[in-house]
Amino acid sequence: MHITAVQGDITEAAVDAVVNAANSSLLGGGGVDGAIHAAAGPRLLEACRELRRTTLPAGLGVGDAVVTPGFDLPAAWVVHTVGPNRHRGQTDPAKLASCFTSALGVAADAKARTVAFPAVSAGVYGWDAAEVARVAVEAVRGWDDENPGAVDEVRFVLFGADVLAAFEQALAA
Template sequence: MELTVERGDLTTVAADAIVNAANSSLLGGGGVDGAIHAAAGPRLLAACRELRRTTLPDGLPVGDAVATPGFDLPAPWVIHTVGPNRHAGETDPGLLASCFARSLDVAADLRARTVAFPAVSAGVYGWAADDVARAAVAAVRSWDDENPAALDEVRFVLFNDVLLEAFDAALVAA
């Protein structure tokens, strides 16, 4: 599997699936979550409401992932994952790693070959860029070791230079 880092807008990425740094409600929010909901159009919110009505009445747990269609996005699938919120006392790096691994599990179930991630839990959830980058790269590499040939490419698509530098460093160090 090829693992790459780039600066860009996740909502414009042509991949089989993009990963949304969602909140547990799945009903939209700020940052990456808000941008994905805006770009995907109102059918994404309707799909998330249906998930809440049926299979996830209490919301999506931290560290887990679930997919919806991408609707108006270039990517046919959106994989929603809920990262741990440091400000709320969720400081377990295992939960952070789980976001990446569970998202890849869902991608493999969808038969996606290319997946693009944001820096889940960096930003408003309070995790340092370096910590997120190390956890993300380690989780993806570990998942690939256990699931060889399941995916062709994982891209980390980051919206600022601080995140880009952190992920570049993590990729080189791993």
């Protein structure tokens, strides 16, 4: 698997699947979640409401992932994952790692060969960018070791230069 980090807008990533740093309601929010919902159009919210009505009435759990179509995004799929919120005492790195591995599993099941990730749980969920980067890179590498050839490329698409620098350092380790 080829793993890179770039600065950019994840809603414009030319990949098979983009990962959404969602909240458990799946009904949109701020940051990456709001940007993905806005760019994908109203059918994404309809698809998420249908998931809540049917398979996820209590919402999506921390570290879990689920897929919807990408609708108006360049990506065919949106993989929603809920990161742990440090401000709510959710400090287990294993839950953070699960966001990345669960998302890759769901993406691979959807036959996505290229996947773009944001820095799940960095920012408003209070995790340090360097810690997110370390956990994310280790999780993706470990998943690839266990699932060789299942996904061709993971691209971390990061909004800020400081977060990009943290991911570049983690990738170099």
